Amino acid sequence: MRHALIATALLMFAGHPHASIASVPAHADDGLLPSEIHGDGFSFPVYRASNDAQFVQENSASLITMYREISAIIGVNPGAVSWSEIAFTRDENYVQPRDKEGVARWVIPLTMDGTLGAPGQQEMFLTIPHEQAHAIQKAFGELPRWFSEGMAEWAGLKATKLVAPLLYADRKNKLNAAMKSPAAPTHLKSWGGVKPKPEAIFRQLTPEQKERMAKEPGYFPPGPFTFGPDDFVSDESNTFLRYAASRQVFETMESESSPEAMREWFSAVRNLPSPKTTQDIVKLAKDKTGLDISKMID
Numbered sequence: 569m570r571h572a573l574i575a576t577a578l579l580m581f582a583g584h585p586h587a588s589i590a591s592v593p594a595h596a597d598d599g600l601l602p603s604e605i606h607g608d609g610f611s612f613p614v615y616r617a618s619n620d621a622q623f624v625q626e627n628s629a630s631l632i633t634m635y636r637e638i639s640a641i642i643g644v645n646p647g648a649v650s651w652s653e654i655a656f657t658r659d660e661n662y663v664q665p666r667d668k669e670g671v672a673r674w675v676i677p678l679t680m681d682g683t684l685g686a687p688g689q690q691e692m693f694l695t696i697p698h699e700q701a702h703a704i705q706k707a708f709g710e711l712p713r714w715f716s717e718g719m720a721e722w723a724g725l726k727a728t729k730l731v732a733p734l735l736y737a738d739r740k741n742k743l744n745a746a747m748k749s750p751a752a753p754t755h756l757k758s759w760g761g762v763k764p765k766p767e768a769i770f771r772q773l774t775p776e777q778k779e780r781m782a783k784e785p786g787y788f789p790p791g792p793f794t795f796g797p798d799d800f801v802s803d804e805s806n807t808f809l810r811y812a813a814s815r816q817v818f819e820t821m822e823s824e825s826s827p828e829a830m831r832e833w834f835s836a837v838r839n840l841p842s843p844k845t846t847q848d849i850v851k852l853a854k855d856k857t858g859l860d861i862s863k864m865i866d
């Protein structure tokens with residue numbers, strides 16, 4: 569029973585904290601039309617209003633460049649990826665239809681004139697490459713949070729750099745600044761892990777244990793404790809710093825090994841049974857890149 573409860577909690581917190589995402593049918597009647605974009609050897613649909621056909625035509629090269637880049641970095645064939653859908657719309661009240669589970673659609677807001685304003689640029693050049701790296705990861709199976717977010721932020725930003733260098737520089741400055749600020753340790757290993765709420769433990773303690781906990785900061789009373797489904801929270805502390813630190817793991821590894829070694833590592837991680845553990849991923853990093861990343865993850 570305890571295992572069943574933990575599994576439920578894990579599923580609840582498996583999603584990502586970013587932007588807006590919805591599950592939609594592939595052919596939803598939301599007033600937008602599908603438009604197939606063809607790269608070299610791969611294609612993907614985007615959704616847009618009839619009067620935004622030219623906009624999509626003019627901007628499809630950026631999408632193709634980004635999708636191709638993150639595929640190359642991670643080492644997958646872009647034609648084999650189940651890319652998340654994107655929708656361009658001038659309608660600020662646009663709501664994705666939610667009839668069917670399983671298909672993610674990202675919204676890129678356009679200005680009233682049908683151009684990319686600042687919010688649209690943010691979504692198109694920063695959110696989309698990050699989230700499409702997650703789309704690639706769907707074929708990997710269940711990954712620890714630091715690995716999935718670190719890879720998405722690292723690979724996504726490398727794609728951003730090709731098409732929007734100013735946005736890339738701005739985001740990188742913010743990530744670097746976060747890394748320099750004095751903050752609590754990132755504990756990447758436990759990011760997104762499920763932990764019981766402190767009060768769920770506290771209510772099960774004896775008065776003596778409560779008193780000792782108040783006096784001794786390092787003291788943690790021995791269990792066993794029992795928990796219900798409402799007693800768990802996902803460990804989401806220090807989120808921005810954790811994005812920065814996770815990305816840094818990948819960037820450091822790449823600079824100290826090679827893009828080829830990184831791809832060999834990703835391929836080996838992909839072949840691990842799911843859910844993949846930090847311990848196994850760290851060991852494979854050593855095997856494939858020669859680097860010991862255990863201290864960066866702790």
Ligand SMILES: [Zn+2]
Pocket residue numbers: 584586698702716717720
């Ligand atoms: Zn993410």
